[in-house]
Amino acid sequence: MREDMEEINAAGEFDYQLLENLEHLVHILTPVQYVSIILTDAFLYKGKEVAHIIGTTEASVHANVSRARKSLRKYSPVSNAKSGTSGSVDSLQADPVIATMLEGFRSKDPEKIASVLHEEIQTEIVHSGLEIGLEETKRHSLGDWYQIVQDQQAIIGEYRLLWGAPVIVELEEKEDGKRYLNNLHRIEIEDDLVISWRFYCFSWDLMKQAAEELDVELNAAYFYHLY
Structure with a gap:
C-alpha cells in the first residue's frame, strides 16, 4: 500500500475522488482519529508504530481507530459543498x-x-x-x-x-x-x-x-x- 501511494505521487496525478474522501474524513473525525485511521487503514502501520508517531499509547490508538470506524459507518459521505444538491x-x-x-x-x-x-x-x-x-x-x-x-x-x-x-x-x-x-x-x-x-x-x-x-x-x- 505504501509503495502504491508513492507511485501515485510520482505520477503527479490528482485524484479528486481521493480528495473528496479525505475531506469527508476531516469533517467527520477528530484530528487524532483522522491521523490514526489514515496511518492504520491506509498506510498499514501497526498500532505500536502509530502510537510512536503521534506520541500516545497503543491502547489510545486502537480506541481512536475504533471510534473513527464507528463514525464513518454512521455518516454517509459529505456532498460537495458547491454541488447545490436540493434537499441537502x-x-x-x-x-x-x-x-x-x-x-x-x-x-x-x-x-x-x-x-x-x-x-x-x-x-x-x-x-x-x-x-x-x-x-x-x-x-x-x-x-x-x-x-x-x-x-x-x-x-x-x-x-x-x-x-x-x-x-x-x-x-x-x-x-x-x-x-x-x-x-x-x-x-x-x-x-x-x-x-x-x-x-x-x-x-x-x-x-x-x-x-x-x-x-x-x-x-x-x-x-x-x-x-
Whole structure:
C-alpha cells in the first residue's frame, strides 16, 4: 500500500475522488482519529508504530481507530459543498445531549453547554486552533462565545443535516425577523458526553456556502468580533 501511494505521487496525478474522501474524513473525525485511521487503514502501520508517531499509547490508538470506524459507518459521505444538491438541508431529531446544547445556545448559557462536555474534550476551532480539556474550552471558546452573544438578540440553535453531515446551526434572529448565520458546530458523543467539538466560524468559504444552503445571510456583526 505504501509503495502504491508513492507511485501515485510520482505520477503527479490528482485524484479528486481521493480528495473528496479525505475531506469527508476531516469533517467527520477528530484530528487524532483522522491521523490514526489514515496511518492504520491506509498506510498499514501497526498500532505500536502509530502510537510512536503521534506520541500516545497503543491502547489510545486502537480506541481512536475504533471510534473513527464507528463514525464513518454512521455518516454517509459529505456532498460537495458547491454541488447545490436540493434537499441537502434537513432537520434532525435531537438526542438529550444535543437538546441540552441547543438550549444552551438559545439561552446564551455557557454552563449549560459545558454540562454535557467531557472533561477531556477536544475542541477544534477549524483553521484557528485546538483546545484540550473542559477547563480550557470553558476559559477560551465558551468564554469568547458568551461575550459575543451578549450583544446579540435572539440566538437560534437548530440540529440539521447539511451536505450529508449532522450539524448544530447557530443563528441570530434580529428585529427585522431575519436569521443570520453565526456558526456551524460538529460534535461527537460518547457515553452521553461530548468528546469532540469542532466549529467553523473561521472557515470563511465554507460558512458562505452554508449560508447559501440555509437561505440566510452571514452575521456580519458576529464575524466582526472574530476578525
